[in-house]
Amino acid sequence: MIKNILNLGDAALYCDFGSDVNKKINSEVIKYFNTIKEQNITGINNLTPSYNKLIISYDLKVTNYKEIKDKIEKLNVAEALKTNNKKIEIPVCCDPSFSLDMERLENKLNLTKEKILENFFNKEFFCYMTGFIAGMPFLGDLDENMRVQRLETPRVKVPKGSVGITEQFADIYTFESPGGWNIIGNTPLEVFDSSKEIDPNLINPGDTIKFKQISLEEYKNYNE
Amino acid sequence: MSKNYFEIIRAGVNTTFQDKGRNNLYHIGIPFSGAMDNRNYLLANKLVGNKLDLPVIEFAYQGPLLKFYGDKINIVITGDVVFKIKQNDKEIDGNCYETYELKDKDEINILSTNKSVYGYLAISGKFDLKLQWGSCSINTKANIGSNDGKKLANEQIINISGINENINKKKINYQNSKIENIRVMKGTNFDYFSDEGKKDFLEKEFTVSKLSDRMGMRLEGPEIENIVNTNIKSEGLLKGVIQVPADGNPIIMLSDHGTIGGYPKIAVVASVDYDRLVQISPGSKIKFKEIELSDAETLFKLYEMETQNLLSQI
Numbered sequence: 001m002i003k004n005i006l007n008l009g010d011a012a013l014y015c016d017f018g019s020d021v022n023k024k025i026n027s028e029v030i031k032y033f034n035t036i037k038e039q040n041i042t043g044i045n046n047l048t049p050s051y052n053k054l055i056i057s058y059d060l061k062v063t064n065y066k067e068i069k070d071k072i073e074k075l076n077v078a079e080a081l082k083t084n085n086k087k088i089e090i091p092v093c094c095d096p097s098f099s100l101d102m103e104r105l106e107n108k109l110n111l112t113k114e115k116i117l118e119n120f121f122n123k124e125f126f127c128y129m130t131g132f133i134a135g136m137p138f139l140g141d142l143d144e145n146m147r148v149q150r151l152e153t154p155r156v157k158v159p160k161g162s163v164g165i166t167e168q169f170a171d172i173y174t175f176e177s178p179g180g181w182n183i184i185g186n187t188p189l190e191v192f193d194s195s196k197e198i199d200p201n202l203i204n205p206g207d208t209i210k211f212k213q214i215s216l217e218e219y220k221n222y223n224e
Numbered sequence: 225m226s227k228n229y230f231e232i233i234r235a236g237v238n239t240t241f242q243d244k245g246r247n248n249l250y251h252i253g254i255p256f257s258g259a260m261d262n263r264n265y266l267l268a269n270k271l272v273g274n275k276l277d278l279p280v281i282e283f284a285y286q287g288p289l290l291k292f293y294g295d296k297i298n299i300v301i302t303g304d305v306v307f308k309i310k311q312n313d314k315e316i317d318g319n320c321y322e323t324y325e326l327k328d329k330d331e332i333n334i335l336s337t338n339k340s341v342y343g344y345l346a347i348s349g350k351f352d353l354k355l356q357w358g359s360c361s362i363n364t365k366a367n368i369g370s371n372d373g374k375k376l377a378n379e380q381i382i383n384i385s386g387i388n389e390n391i392n393k394k395k396i397n398y399q400n401s402k403i404e405n406i407r408v409m410k411g412t413n414f415d416y417f418s419d420e421g422k423k424d425f426l427e428k429e430f431t432v433s434k435l436s437d438r439m440g441m442r443l444e445g446p447e448i449e450n451i452v453n454t455n456i457k458s459e460g461l462l463k464g465v466i467q468v469p470a471d472g473n474p475i476i477m478l479s480d481h482g483t484i485g486g487y488p489k490i491a492v493v494a495s496v497d498y499d500r501l502v503q504i505s506p507g508s509k510i511k512f513k514e515i516e517l518s519d520a521e522t523l524f525k526l527y528e529m530e531t532q533n534l535l536s537q538i
Binding site: 006007008009010011012014019021033045046047048049050051052053054055057060061064065129130131132133134135136138174175192194197200201204205 | 247248249250251252253254256356357366367368409411412457458459460461462464465482483484485489492493494495517520521524528
């Protein structure tokens, strides 16, 4: 449930679902997100779900805070349980040329490379949100023994396709971008396809993700 | 029909195609983008007899030098812009908000946006552009939009796919107003900052940094003291949101902002001041003034009525 609704400026609602980051709270956020999206409420022009917040922006020319707040409070979310969340397998190659931070991870986690990969590939992840850069999924949760901080100095350029971990989360760099996550491998899969007019992103909030280790050979042949 | 196009002799500092922007894509990480100064964008299209949502050329600081090839076309420049029109070796000073008819091999030379930042060039017709997610708007940081998401370059050709039939000369008298006091509402993390920090934010002057661009406006001034946490769990951003990272220097999110961020939100700029905010050039001083939501809503209504009134005069 939404614990509190505030205004974020004069053209957005800030819906607060709590302060913890967990699947239960995030699933509530996603439920609201899906319901509102389906209802096509006049004036709403953007929805940004995140771990435990949902920001609803609207066109101030057409509507206002009070009107949208009323509509959200009256929303019947219980009915909107039909979700089309998917289970997606993401191939990842952990050849040394891709796992840029393996040594750092071994040191920080005090685990062998083999153990790190075993933990990572055995985990089933949940997509909390996408964004920051187009299509980038924020996936969780890694077990306690796999949690590390961001790099002290972020990279100016993280290669496209890089798969990184930080704290309880994993993410995928859909574009080359600056970034500070610990890079464990790289996926040849096009996680965000800008040429698609509809649904350019493969992974959506609420989806379940499993990473699958592939060899350098398989990586090279993947898109052929 | 002869082929109509512009040759870009000089592209300028940051020249892009922009329109009304993209809706409903924040949740996959794609920002709104669109013309930074919406009023000047709308006025440009109206003056050349276009539908109001057509793509225009947006430029910042120094604009492009363009040579027209074809039959004839009307153009208009909006903003606070210094430019020249060259026809048959004769060069004249151009006036903003007044249309000019260009004939084959005429040139338009956009020299500067004076003491503002963004200006607009519209043509009485359509640029030949491939839209992405319903909009031409170029976001150079994410390579989204027409022209492969890149800013316009020297020697490039801009094709024109259609020219309006009736092109009458049009003109309005309009002077862009400037503001120094940016009206804001308290942000969702206002109480993350010390009393001293809140006071500094609402009472002291800030300087617009050179590092400002279409993504954000960076400010330098008193360091805003945070007493709770310099990070929050990442959550959505909007244009106009003012974040304060650990270094204490506020950043105002602008049209190409990242969709998610993890710095505390001290305040949000009122929509009424957005068009004028983006026109404040680096080195200028600004101050924030707190207003209530109801005031922000009323002020925006008045601003919007003024825009509609201007459009109806054309």
